Amino acid sequence: MLKPSLFLFLLAALPAAAQKPPKPVPPPAPIEYKDGKLSYAPDSLGNRVPDFSYCGYRAGEAAIPTAIIKVTVPARAGDATARIQSALDYVAGLPLGKDGLRGAVLLEKGTYEVAGRLFIRASGVVLRGSGMGEGGTVLVGTGFSRDHLLTVSGRNDRKVDAAQTITADYVPVNARTLKVANPAAFKVGDRVVIRRPSTAAWIKKLGMETFGGGLSSLGWKPGQREVSWDRQVMAVDASGITLDAPLTTALDKTYGGGTVARGIWP
Structure with a gap:
């Protein structure tokens, strides 16, 4: 059996490196270019850099016609x-x-x-x-x-149906699928409007209810900073709908979540 003094001596003699915790592994880069391709890594909530390849005329899948x-x-x-x-x-x-x-x-x-x-x-x-x-x-x-x-500009004569609440607690950036209570209300080809409200809780979280010096008329007010997307339904299943292009902002139920409704132009 080792004497206490010898045991303490052996502990002190251990290399300093053996006593240090391992270095944390850095998270993957959000964007990486390798072998001629871009790859995207989501964060812990599923957010990732949006796929902007859907932008442009007919999502870039058709050539722009030449007007006479x-x-x-x-x-x-x-x-x-x-x-x-x-x-x-x-x-x-x-x-x-x-x-x-x-x-x-x-x-x-x-x-x-x-x-x-x-x-x-x-x-x-x-x-x-x-x-x-x-x-x-x-x-x-x-x-x-x-x-x-x-x-x-055009005429603001679009007819918007009653909105359905998006049921997921969190919809990450770049998502194309939305869970709703009644998917049967939608069909493939429908044009829809997705809205993310600007609630008082969200404004307060950003610290934008005031611009310094206390409350003021310059601060953001609920309903003033809403975000909306125009999309088309590409698929419908028992849990929700799939859109033709991703969302560019997360929908968090903590700050109001989001809604989706059919929007019909005359």
Whole structure:
């Protein structure tokens, strides 16, 4: 049997490295490029960098069609707002083609002064220039308004059905599947609107109920920072629906979760 003094001596003689805890293993990188491919690693909640390959015309699965030129607006000195807007309105009144386009308004090479604002109010209308930089088409806002120079908008006449609450406690970033109480209310091909509310609890968690110095009218208010996504239903099963593209923000039931509803355009 070892004497106590000898036992303590042996402990003190152990290498310092043997007494240190092992170094923690770092988590995998959220994005890694290897062998010509990108790979994404989710975190502990399933969040990962969103797959933005779904962005663009028809999710990048079809070539962008070329719109036929219907009107050419020549470059001239002076305010061109009325001339360009008249051409845009004319093309907006033309019928849609099978490719979903009505036609293009062509701006020639040169400088166009725009003292007002331009609006595209119908789908299928293209405003096309004749090149970039020197020797191309340049639009110069000469007015005093801080509004957008070009606004693309439509009619807010979408009919939205009663919303269903998303039943999962947490839906991570990049998710495409949503659990709902009544999946039978949806069918493949439906256009849907997913909403994430901006609740008082969420605003307080971010510390945005005030901008310093106590409560103020500048702080965020519930309902002011809601996020919504327009998606299409690709599959329906007993537990929920699958979307055509992922969500870019998590839905956490602690902060209001989210809802999904059919949205129908006339």
